[in-house]
Amino acid sequence: MDLAYTPEQQDFRAEVRAWMDAHVPKEPLVTLECREGFDQHVVWERTLASGNWGMVTWPEAYGGRGLDLIQWLIFEEEYFRAGGPNRANQNGIFLLGPTIMEFGTPEQKARFLTPMAKGETMWAQAWSEPGAGSDMAAIGSKAVRDGDHYVISGQKTWSSRAAFADWGFGIFRTEEGSKRHKGLSFILFDLNSPGITRRPIRQLHGDTGFAELFFDEVRVPVENRIAGEGEGWKVAMATAGFERGLMLRSPGRFQATAKRLVELYRQHEAEAAPSAREAVMTAWMQAQAYAYNTYSVAAKIMAGGSIGAEASLNKIFWSELDRAMHRTAMQLLGAAAELRRFDDGRMNQWLEGYIFSLSGPIYAGSNEIQRNITAERLLDLPRVGAG
Amino acid sequence: MEFLLNEDQLALAETVRDYLAGTHGPDVLRRLDAGDNRDPAIWQGLVDMGLTGLLVPEEFGGLGLGLVDAALIARECGRACLAEPLVDTAFVAVPWLLAQGDAAQMAAIVAGTAKPSVAHAINPWVSDGEGATLDSIDPLRNLTQPVGAPSSDPLLLDLGALMVAAQLAGLAEAMLDQSAAYAKIRTQFGQPIGAFQAVKHQLATAAVAIEFAKPVLWRAAQALADGLSSAPVHISHAKIAATDAAIQMAETAIQVHGAMGYTYEVDLHFWMKRSWALAGAWGSRAFHLKRIDDAVIGGGLAIGPDQTFA
Numbered sequence: 001m002d003l004a005y006t007p008e009q010q011d012f013r014a015e016v017r018a019w020m021d022a023h024v025p026k027e028p029l030v031t032l033e034c035r036e037g038f039d040q041h042v043v044w045e046r047t048l049a050s051g052n053w054g055m056v057t058w059p060e061a062y063g064g065r066g067l068d069l070i071q072w073l074i075f076e077e078e079y080f081r082a083g084g085p086n087r088a089n090q091n092g093i094f095l096l097g098p099t100i101m102e103f104g105t106p107e108q109k110a111r112f113l114t115p116m117a118k119g120e121t122m123w124a125q126a127w128s129e130p131g132a133g134s135d136m137a138a139i140g141s142k143a144v145r146d147g148d149h150y151v152i153s154g155q156k157t158w159s160s161r162a163a164f165a166d167w168g169f170g171i172f173r174t175e176e177g178s179k180r181h182k183g184l185s186f187i188l189f190d191l192n193s194p195g196i197t198r199r200p201i202r203q204l205h206g207d208t209g210f211a212e213l214f215f216d217e218v219r220v221p222v223e224n225r226i227a228g229e230g231e232g233w234k235v236a237m238a239t240a241g242f243e244r245g246l247m248l249r250s251p252g253r254f255q256a257t258a259k260r261l262v263e264l265y266r267q268h269e270a271e272a273a274p275s276a277r278e279a280v281m282t283a284w285m286q287a288q289a290y291a292y293n294t295y296s297v298a299a300k301i302m303a304g305g306s307i308g309a310e311a312s313l314n315k316i317f318w319s320e321l322d323r324a325m326h327r328t329a330m331q332l333l334g335a336a337a338e339l340r341r342f343d344d345g346r347m348n349q350w351l352e353g354y355i356f357s358l359s360g361p362i363y364a365g366s367n368e369i370q371r372n373i374t375a376e377r378l379l380d381l382p383r384v385g386a387g
Numbered sequence: 388m389e390f391l392l393n394e395d396q397l398a399l400a401e402t403v404r405d406y407l408a409g410t411h412g413p414d415v416l417r418r419l420d421a422g423d424n425r426d427p428a429i430w431q432g433l434v435d436m437g438l439t440g441l442l443v444p445e446e447f448g449g450l451g452l453g454l455v456d457a458a459l460i461a462r463e464c465g466r467a468c469l470a471e472p473l474v475d476t477a478f479v480a481v482p483w484l485l486a487q488g489d490a491a492q493m494a495a496i497v498a499g500t501a502k503p504s505v506a507h508a509i510n511p512w513v514s515d516g517e518g519a520t521l522d523s524i525d526p527l528r529n530l531t532q533p534v535g536a537p538s539s540d541p542l543l544l545d546l547g548a549l550m551v552a553a554q555l556a557g558l559a560e561a562m563l564d565q566s567a568a569y570a571k572i573r574t575q576f577g578q579p580i581g582a583f584q585a586v587k588h589q590l591a592t593a594a595v596a597i598e599f600a601k602p603v604l605w606r607a608a609q610a611l612a613d614g615l616s617s618a619p620v621h622i623s624h625a626k627i628a629a630t631d632a633a634i635q636m637a638e639t640a641i642q643v644h645g646a647m648g649y650t651y652e653v654d655l656h657f658w659m660k661r662s663w664a665l666a667g668a669w670g671s672r673a674f675h676l677k678r679i680d681d682a683v684i685g686g687g688l689a690i691g692p693d694q695t696f697a
Contacts, residue, residue: 001396001455002389003609003696009388013693070388077692252692259691262683277684281676284683284690285603285624291695292602295390303391313598316591368584374594375587379567382582 005074013074019051020082028347029085033209038122038164041088045119054117055093058101062109063117069298073250080252091161092116092123094247096169099186099239103227112188124162124191126170126213127236129155134369136171137180137233141215143172143187150174150187150225152195152218160363162211163200167191171232184232186239188224195219205355240365241311246298248364249318251291257325257353258287261332264350268332279328286321290314309377312370319360319367326354388696392459392605399452400459406436407467413654419470420526420657425515430471434499438473442481447493454482458553458608465557468657470527472502472515478550480505483543506537509544509670513537525664527657545611545622547669552604552622552629558662559597559633562640565655566590569644586643593632593639600628606696617697620682623675630672633662 005013029044030037048054049063057072058064067075087093093116100112115121132138141154156162156170168191175183191198195218200208227235265272265280293314297307329350330337339348361367375381392400410432419426433439442457443449457478464474480503481496495501506513511533512521518532567590570581580586607625610618637659641648648655666672682688689697 001391001393001605001609003606003613005388005696017693077695080692251695255690255692255695262690265684277680278676281679281683285628285679286599288624288695289599289603289628292390292606293599295388295695296602296605299389299391302389310598312591313595316595317599368588371588371591372584374591375567375581378594379563379581379587379590381567381570381587381590382579 009070009074012071013078016053016075016078017082019053020078020084023047023051024082024084028083028349031205031207031209031352032086032088032161033203033205033207035164038088038161038209041085042119042122044085045088045122049117049119054119055097058097058113058117062113069246069302070295073252073295073298076250077252077255080250080256083256088161089116089119089122090248091125091165091169092121092167095125095239096123096188098247099169099235100226102238103186103235107223108226121167122161122165124159124165124168124211126156126159126162126168128158130157133158134366136236139171139173139184141170141172142176143174143185143220144176145174145222145229146219148222149219150185150222152187152189152215152220154215156213156215158201158210158363159213160210162191162198162213163208165191168213169226171236174229174232178230181233183230184236185229186226186232186235187220188226189218189220193218193220204358205352241307246294246301246307246311246314249314251287251294254287254290254318254321254325257322258283261325261329264329264332268334271334272332276328276331279324279331283321283325283328286317287325290318290321293317309373312365312373313378315364316361316367316370316374319357322360323354323357326350326357330354390602390605392455396456396459399456400463403436403438403460403463404466406432407463407469411467411469413657416468416470416527416654416657424470424527424529426471430499433471433473434497437497439477439499440493440497441477442485443477443493443497444485447490448497449493454478454549454612455605455608457482458549458604461550461553462557462560462604465554465559465661466561468527468558468561468661472504472529474550474554475504475514475547476502479543479546483540483546486542505543505547506533506535507543507547507669508537508539509674510537510547510668523664525660527661528664530664541619544669545619548626548675549604549607549611549622551665551669552600552607552625555629555633555662555665556597556600556604558658558665559593559600559629559636562633562636562655562658562662563590563594563597565658566636566640566643569647569653573645573647580643589639589642593636596628596632596635600625600632603628617682617688620678620688623670623678626670626675627672627679630666634666637662 029040032038032041054063056065056067056075060066097116100108129139143150143152169188171184171186173183174185195216197214199212201210202208261280261283376383437450440449441452445451461474461478492501504513504515512530513533515529516531517534521530523530570586571579573580604625607621610621640655644655647653
């Protein structure tokens with residue numbers, strides 16, 4: 001156990017800080033759930049890439065810096081310290097990227113990872129279907145082999161970023177008549193392919209960042225399949241593990257929110273409820289606990305270990321922490337909580353954040369599913385429905 | 388920067404865990420409860436493993452290990468619901484006496500013949516002391532009135548709070564294991580109750596609290612070992628996190644055990660009672676929250692994404 005940064009790590013922090021201070025937009029960007037905001041966020045992705053900060057842990061050959069996980073954590077801490085925007089390409093860099101790194105061919109790595117790191121292609125995920133949400137193995141969308149192409153038909157929904165992104169990834173049934181986890185394949189597709197219709201879904205906050213996708217005999221080259229035909233479930237589970245596990249939600253995000261919450265509390269201390277004071281302290285404590293846990297997981301991975309079903313514990317913890325912090329902020333704001341813009345014109349980011357935080361316990365596998373996984377795989381309890 | 392318990396630390400903890408599982412099971416707790424609460428043979432076993440000298444420098448015959456090692460073993464003591472005063476003696480009194488340059492009793496502590504029980508002003512009572520006994524809900528606690536003036540040294544308080552947090556983490560883990568085991572064998576409606584999501588989700592929720600209390604504990608132990616000025620804040624954090632996890636786990640455990648959990652027959656009660664006893668020891672929730680309050684809201688500690696290890 002060594003909880004001091006090396007001089008090299010401190011130098012790296014200073015380097016990130018200097019770059020972020022010089023480049024992070026001074027004014028918050030418009031939400032990336034609308035066209036204007038998405039485009040602003042794509043510009044930011046390219047700015048990041050211009051500094052070679054697109055995805056620091058990836059090998060240099062794919063547009064990364066080849067850094068280790070401690071450096072990644074330092075990068076993320078400084079990113080959120082500086083108030084860096086949400087990552088428009090998070091589905092690409094944090095989910096698909098690690099998946100391609102693990103399962104992709106050298107050609108696929110060169111073809112997809114480098115443009116991802118450079119912010120040139122924005123990615124959407126396409127897991128859920130109307131009849132396959134938490135029960136993802138109920139997927140029905142088909143990809144039928146026709147020579148060196150698949151012909152995809154079916155429907156995906158709740159597809160994050162799909163209204164504006166360039167490419168998508170998902171799993172499709174490639175074996176006719178197959179059931180559940182069998183006969184699925186992991187396929188990447190150009191969202192502008194003939195036969196794809198995107199229908200943006202208007203969300204709770206009124207914006208339309210995610211979408212339904214309709215596939216009408218969409219032809220996709222076979223070389224867009226990741227790993228073997230029929231191995232889609234295994235690949236998707238690995239991707240979901242990345243999502244719940246280390247990368248999607250780095251601790252800096254929550255530490256930054258906790259710090260802003262402390263500042264908000266100080267402004268409203270005179271009229272705040274006693275319960276809010278404890279909730280603010282809990283926010284700091286839990287954000288710190290999440291950070292320690294992430295450093296601990298990073299150290300385990302660097303020592304040759306891996307993250308398994310513990311990823312479910314992480315996902316439950318950060319999503320419920322995020323919701324609790326924003327709920328507390330809404331209480332502190334009192335009557336002003338309902339305003340989308342405060343009377344001085346500033347966006348009410350707490351309201352926007354609270355609404356978004358409500359999706360946390362649902363996306364990336366609902367927290368009910370995460371609790372089942374925790375009980376079945378970490379506590380060895382019988383599977384649901386087992387007699 | 389390496390937030391990792393090393394192989395030696397994990398191996399030592401596993402050795403102690405196996406030893407206590409073999410020699411200090413629920414049957415022993417029942418025997419002690421029916422008898423004198425303490426057993427010289429059990430104490431001697433701990434002495435023979437070198438645990439009384441864990442923090443004693445090698446020049447006095449000890450192992451010369453550090454506070455993270457001690458916290459790991461204190462967690463095992465909690466897991467086993469150990470009755471003997473190993474933690475108070477070897478992991479609280481020893482480092483405190485050494486910090487004051489008082490090594491007079493070290494050889495006797497290593498040999499197991501001296502068992503100093505330390506009184507601090509924050510605790511109205513002391514376990515295994517010389518004074519009149521009090522009736523704790525924990526049948527094996529041996530709580531006594533203090534004799535003489537207690538110390539008010541903040542270091543002693545921090546050591547005590549850290550080690551009680553470590554025990555609470557171990558107690559919580561043991562209750563989680565017991566509850567999961569029970570949920571697998573108790574059947575109702577034709578299936579193990581652990582197959583019902585209503586049961587699964589309660590246990591998973593408690594597991595989350597335990598999982599995220601542990602790294603706080605190791606961080607606090609390392610902060611104290613490193614002599615960080617912020618160590619008291621991190622120890623208070625650990626005490627709150629471990630206490631909350633243990634109390635939540637105890638309530639979940641009895642719920643999962645159903646009516647059986649309300650009996651003396653099922654072993655669970657020893658662990659619940661120890662958790663209740665330790666929850667308010669070495670500083671109440673209010674005391675520790677106040678230290679967090681001063682640091683976080685009062686501004687005594689730098690906070691934010693770039694201040695993880697402040």
